[in-house]
Amino acid sequence: MVEERDAGREGRDEGATVSRPVSESEQGSRDGAGAPARPAEAGVSRRGLFGLLGAGAAGAVVGAAAGAGVAVAVTGGADASGPAASVYPFFGEHQAGIVTPAQDRLHFAAFDVAETLDREGLIALLTEWTDAAARLSQGLEVAEGGAVGGSDYAPPADTGEALGLPASGLTITFGFGPGLFADAEGADRFGIATRRPALLEPLPRFQGDALVPEISGGDLCIQACADDPQVAVHAIRNLSRIAFGRASLRWSQLGFGRTSSTSTTQATPRNLFGFKDGTANVKAEETATVDEQIWVNASDQPAWLEGGSYLVARRIRMIIENWDRVQLGEQEQLVGRSKGEGAPLSGGTEFTEPDFEKTGATDAPLIGTDAHVRLAHPTSNGGARMLRRGYNFVDGNDSLGRLDAGLFFLSFQRSPQQFIDVQRNLARDGLNEYLKHVGSAIFAVPGGVAEGEFVGQALFDTP
Numbered sequence: 001m002v003e004e005r006d007a008g009r010e011g012r013d014e015g016a017t018v019s020r021p022v023s024e025s026e027q028g029s030r031d032g033a034g035a036p037a038r039p040a041e042a043g044v045s046r047r048g049l050f051g052l053l054g055a056g057a058a059g060a061v062v063g064a065a066a067g068a069g070v071a072v073a074v075t076g077g078a079d080a081s082g083p084a085a086s087v088y089p090f091f092g093e094h095q096a097g098i099v100t101p102a103q104d105r106l107h108f109a110a111f112d113v114a115e116t117l118d119r120e121g122l123i124a125l126l127t128e129w130t131d132a133a134a135r136l137s138q139g140l141e142v143a144e145g146g147a148v149g150g151s152d153y154a155p156p157a158d159t160g161e162a163l164g165l166p167a168s169g170l171t172i173t174f175g176f177g178p179g180l181f182a183d184a185e186g187a188d189r190f191g192i193a194t195r196r197p198a199l200l201e202p203l204p205r206f207q208g209d210a211l212v213p214e215i216s217g218g219d220l221c222i223q224a225c226a227d228d229p230q231v232a233v234h235a236i237r238n239l240s241r242i243a244f245g246r247a248s249l250r251w252s253q254l255g256f257g258r259t260s261s262t263s264t265t266q267a268t269p270r271n272l273f274g275f276k277d278g279t280a281n282v283k284a285e286e287t288a289t290v291d292e293q294i295w296v297n298a299s300d301q302p303a304w305l306e307g308g309s310y311l312v313a314r315r316i317r318m319i320i321e322n323w324d325r326v327q328l329g330e331q332e333q334l335v336g337r338s339k340g341e342g343a344p345l346s347g348g349t350e351f352t353e354p355d356f357e358k359t360g361a362t363d364a365p366l367i368g369t370d371a372h373v374r375l376a377h378p379t380s381n382g383g384a385r386m387l388r389r390g391y392n393f394v395d396g397n398d399s400l401g402r403l404d405a406g407l408f409f410l411s412f413q414r415s416p417q418q419f420i421d422v423q424r425n426l427a428r429d430g431l432n433e434y435l436k437h438v439g440s441a442i443f444a445v446p447g448g449v450a451e452g453e454f455v456g457q458a459l460f461d462t463p
Helices: 046-054 056-065 119-136 227-241 288-291 327-335 372-376 417-426 430-434
Strands: 105-113 169-175 220-226 247-260 309-318 391-397 404-415 435-445
Touching: 105 119, 105 404, 119 169, 119 220, 119 227, 119 435, 220 227, 220 309, 220 435, 227 247, 309 417, 327 372, 327 430, 404 417, 404 435, 417 430
Parallel strands: none
Antiparallel strands: 105 220, 105 247, 169 220, 169 435, 247 391, 309 404, 309 435, 391 404
């Protein structure tokens, strides 16, 4: 669990603009085609959908195996007002779902591409995913005809569980894993090995890692965030159906109760240890910091990743039962902040900058040398910061009756080294006694998508 700290809110950039959601009433009515038109050959044709969805039951099994439910956000549904009706643009300079104000719910999925998939097939998959994501994020069904408008003698183009639900602020973010560029044997299946970012390497092993291969890694990833869990889950379910035969779900994670705010308009949430988390997370309004620490710059390599970022995903199990027996004072010492206000133990309020030099009556630092706040602070990590979009999770209980719960950590950074430096510094974190890292993955997140293009298109363009 990594918590970033900066120099306090006093130094936040002023005059910054933040992408805001567009309500469905502002968006206005749209025809059945929904998202901006694409060339006919690039879209998901009805015939193509028959091929992809013909094994309807098999598609359902893929979703069910991932713990997926299904829903479709349809413009103009019942109660289509308020935050649930928010609509974020899909097309733009950067992908949505990064600096977008963090939504309340998450469904994250990692995929392995099929051994039989070739370059043309991969481009077709990314094109169809782009078309579908553009529609879904605007509150439309995944394809024209949807759940009930097609033939009675063919599987529906959309699974239909969210008919009548609004867009709920859905954002869909795509990423490419190291294995997409070359397989385990080093084969360049898609002709993109030479264009792999040099920084896109599997993360090194960290002290205390107990990683489970089945919930780590992946060639492709999709992050779906929304204010309605059914909307987020539906997006992953339907995108998984589109991928049938070309990419299979490797692992997925449901999340609730965001553990970081990504906008100054949001209050700081709490993690399952009961503490406010991500008080000084990078905010969208800090445009200079976002440009410096989050987005891949034009001067970075490779050029096709400009405007993108690197995504680190870590499934961190919290040993809840042990933590719940720790005295309040010790909990606060381990974190370095008060449990109620979230203020640093050196004094002040939640947004007061921690004073790591301040000592108490015994001349010992008020914020201990193994406190999480101290070890994660930028001043302890060469100024490294990340933008976090983590979520709480509870996945039932284990065979011993303990909660399988914790933090699904997600962070975006200009370089994976930013995360690596902080995580290595946290080896001395007193909280490690109550944490167990069981899943890990890294992805290169392409820049934004222009209308008429598909996500990651620059990767496949001739240099």
